[in-house]
Amino acid sequence: MLQTALHFSHTLLKEVVEPGASVVDATMGNGNDTAFLAQLVGSKGLVYAFDIQEAALINTEKKLTELGLTEQVTLFHKGHETIEETIPTETSLTAAVFNLGYLPKSDKQIITKPDTTKKALDAILTRLKPKGRIILVVYYGHTGGEAELALVQDYSQKLPQEEYSVLTYQFVNQRNNPPILFCIEKK
Structure with a gap:
């Protein structure tokens, strides 16, 4: 059975994120990806998680506390556009994940x-390790979603193939704008 974009994003992250890694959840939302990344990096790793909504921080902190994963996660009540000045320049990142759209519920x-x-993409690319990955799951079935999808497609297509490989994954026969996954891997 084919994986959903969400499940495939986790498969792609599991392939590269090891214990001790530093990673980014650029859109923490309800904390599902933050918790998933925290499990992958283990107690010696670090997850930098960003969101502009108070509800996202509350939901994520609750989830991490319940799972005993608070030690390896730093939550930022900031937008992902602040990554450049928030994460130290010398930090090498193994992976980053974005769920683009709006916070469910x-x-x-x-x-x-x-x-x-x-x-945010520009800031992460400068810190991305070789074989590191940026995963973007683009939900575009809302006002403003098409513009963001166009940005991600254009950005990805313009990356030099000598330095990056880019994959898209989508279901083309589903109704209601199923999300499209992009994976940018540094060579």
Whole structure:
């Protein structure tokens, strides 16, 4: 059976994230990816997790506490566009994950935006280790979603093939704008 974009994103992350790694959850949301990454990096690793919504921080902190994963995670009540100044420049990142769109079960007017996503991608690429991956799951079936999808497609296609490999994964026969996954891997 084919994996959903979410499950495939976890498969792609499991292949590269090892205990002790430093990684980013650029859109912590309800904390599912943050917790998943925290398990992968283990007690010696570090997850930098970002979100602009108070509810996201509360939900993520609760989940991490329940799972005993708070030690290896730093939560930032900031947008992912602040990665450049928030994460030390000398930090090498093994992976980053984005779920682009809006926080499920919350205000659908608060969405990720193309300009902030581009700024975050630029900051992560400069810190990404060889064989490191950036996973973007783009939910685009809302106002503003098409513009962000266009940004991610354009950004990915312009990356030099000598330095990066880019994969897209999507279901083309499903209704209601199924999410599209992008995986950028540094060579």
